[in-house]
Amino acid sequence: xxxxxxxxxxxxxxxxxxxxxxxxxxxxxxxxxxxxxxxxxxxxxxxxxxxxxxxxxxxxxxxxxxxxxxxxxxxxxxxxxxxxxxxxxxxxxxxxxxxxxxxxxxxxxxxxxxxxxxxxxxxxxxxxxxxxxxxxxxxxxxxxxxxx
Amino acid sequence: xxxxxxxxxxxxxxxxxxxxxxxxxxxxxxxxxxxxxxxxxxxxxxxxxxxxxxxxxxxxxxxxxxxxxxxxxxxxxxxxxxxxxxxxxxxxxxxxxxxxxxxxxxxxxxxxxxxxxxxxxxxxxxxxxxxxxxxxxxxxxxxxxxxx
DNA sequence: TATGGACTATACGGATCCGTACTAAAATTG
DNA sequence: CAATTTTAGTACGGATCCGTATAGTCCATA
Numbered sequence: 001x002x003x004x005x006x007x008x009x010x011x012x013x014x015x016x017x018x019x020x021x022x023x024x025x026x027x028x029x030x031x032x033x034x035x036x037x038x039x040x041x042x043x044x045x046x047x048x049x050x051x052x053x054x055x056x057x058x059x060x061x062x063x064x065x066x067x068x069x070x071x072x073x074x075x076x077x078x079x080x081x082x083x084x085x086x087x088x089x090x091x092x093x094x095x096x097x098x099x100x101x102x103x104x105x106x107x108x109x110x111x112x113x114x115x116x117x118x119x120x121x122x123x124x125x126x127x128x129x130x131x132x133x134x135x136x137x138x139x140x141x142x143x144x145x146x147x148x
Numbered sequence: 149x150x151x152x153x154x155x156x157x158x159x160x161x162x163x164x165x166x167x168x169x170x171x172x173x174x175x176x177x178x179x180x181x182x183x184x185x186x187x188x189x190x191x192x193x194x195x196x197x198x199x200x201x202x203x204x205x206x207x208x209x210x211x212x213x214x215x216x217x218x219x220x221x222x223x224x225x226x227x228x229x230x231x232x233x234x235x236x237x238x239x240x241x242x243x244x245x246x247x248x249x250x251x252x253x254x255x256x257x258x259x260x261x262x263x264x265x266x267x268x269x270x271x272x273x274x275x276x277x278x279x280x281x282x283x284x285x286x287x288x289x290x291x292x293x294x295x296x
Numbered sequence: 297t298a299t300g301g302a303c304t305a306t307a308c309g310g311a312t313c314c315g316t317a318c319t320a321a322a323a324t325t326g
Numbered sequence: 327c328a329a330t331t332t333t334a335g336t337a338c339g340g341a342t343c344c345g346t347a348t349a350g351t352c353c354a355t356a
Contacts, residue, residue, distance in 0.1 A: 014197060014265025016273065016284070017175055018213075021194055023288045024172040025215025026295040027165055041342070046169055049162060059305060065166075067173025072343050074306055079342095096304040096351045117162025124294035125164065128286045135283025136164070138276045140171045146272035147171075147178040189312070207335060220313050222336055227312095244321045244334040 020143070027120060034116055038109055043068060043076045045113055048085070048102075052110035056101045058091065085109055168291070175268060182264055186257055191216060191224045193261055196233070196250075200258035204249045206239065233257055 028042045035045060046066040051057065057065075063073035077100065080086050085106035091097040102110055125133055176190045183193060194214040199205065205213075211221035225248065228234050233254035239245035250258055273281055 014262055014269055016269050016281070017265050018194075018197060019285065019288045020168070020172055020175065022213070022215055023291045023295075024168055026292050027168065029215070030295040043342080046166075049166060060303090065170070067170050067177075069344050070305065071307090071345075075342070075344090078306095091304095094304080094352075098305065114162055117165050120291075120294055121162055121164050124290040125287070127290045127293065128283070131279070132283030132286040133164070135276070135280030136287035137167065138280040139273070139284035140167045142272040142275045143171045143268075144174050145275070146268055147174040191312080208333090217314050218335065219315075219337090223312070223314090226336095239334095242322070242334080246335065 016139070017143075031113075031116055031120065034120075035113060038112065040109075040113075041076075041079075043072070044080055047073075047076050047080065048106070048110040048113045049117055051086070051100070051102050051106070052114040054102065054107065056099050058097045058099065060097075062100060080106070164287070165291075179261075179264055179268065182268075183261060186260065188257075188261075189224075189227075191220070192228055195221075195224050195228065196254070196258040196261045197265055199234070199248070199250050199254070200262040202250065202255065204247050206245045206247065208245075210248060228254070 028045075031045060032040070032042055040048070043066065047062060050062060050065045059070060059073050059077065062077075063070050066073070066076075068076065077086065077088065081088060084103055086100055086102050089099045089101070091099040176193075179193060180188070180190050186193075188196070191214065195210060198210060198213045207218065207221050207225065210225075211218050214221070214224075216224065225234065225236065229236060232251055234248055234250050237247045237249070239247045
């Protein structure tokens with residue numbers, strides 16, 4: 001309640017979120033063109049980046065990580081599986097779940113993706129102070145917390 | 149060259165970008181469901197949020213702001229125009245450009261969107277320190293700078 | 297061990313996104 | 327001022343995204 005006090009004349013409101021959207025689109029676009037040789041869509045890049053650590057995951061886990069609905073995640077996995085980047089298998093303990101694991105080829109692609117991520121990130125973070133990065137992480141965590 | 153030195157055991161690399169993606173999806177999803185009554189897609193919400201200040205813009209300007217390609221932006225504007233949220237007119241000085249302006253109804257919808265943005269933002273930022281927010285903005289600016 | 301409820305993933309279809317190709321208008325060049 | 331180049335926006339088609347509906351599996355309860 002009391003909206004007016006929130007929107008002071010200094011702060012139009014929502015600017016932080018608008019900046020968030022812009023930065024996401026800009027970085028994802030750059031990575032897509034930078035990784036054009038791999039012929040991956042932004043979602044696929046995102047999926048590989050998350051799987052890069054080699055730990056197997058279920059569809060739900062990956063979907064939550066890349067911020068896609070289960071139906072979307074299935075489609076992304078379909079394409080990555082068809083290209084030989086990963087395998088799907090029933091999870092031993094729970095036959096409802098599917099265990100997603102990178103193939104050798106998938107690990108190579110994921111490593112390339114991960115390197116591009118790290119490179120862009122390093123290039124950007126070199127220009128700011130460590131305490132700014134800490135603040136950045138704190139705000140992202142708070143946004144994630146507030147969005148539920 | 150020399151991949152090993154980049155991926156130190158402490159920092160997997162790219163974590164900041166992965167967190168960025170997650171936060172963007174999470175917040176946009178929450179706003180979409182919160183504004184379900186307006187029947188708007190994420191892109192349309194983003195467009196209205198950017199136009200909310202009432203300042204007319206061209207298609208390119210808006211596209212850059214919401215991080216969409218020109219062809220995508222045209223489609224978004226088609227839908228918003230059809231619903232009476234905005235008008236398209238030739239720009240006086242440059243007849244290649246199109247001047248986009250919110251209608252009365254569009255301004256009302258944009259105000260609602262903007263309020264939802266501000267509310268979510270305020271809820272999240274209340275949990276962090278002001279200097280964290282400053283760092284957040286600094287990092288986003290640096291990411292935008294590095295992505296070009 | 298049945299039965300009902302919750303959870304995991306997918307098939308399907310409609311809406312959205314964007315690359316290619318195009319038209320029109322402005323800016324530049326000679 | 328004509329020819330060329332650059333820029334703004336759009337039409338079209340294919341790929342992607344995701345809501346609804348569905349099949350299979352686990353779990354709790356009696």
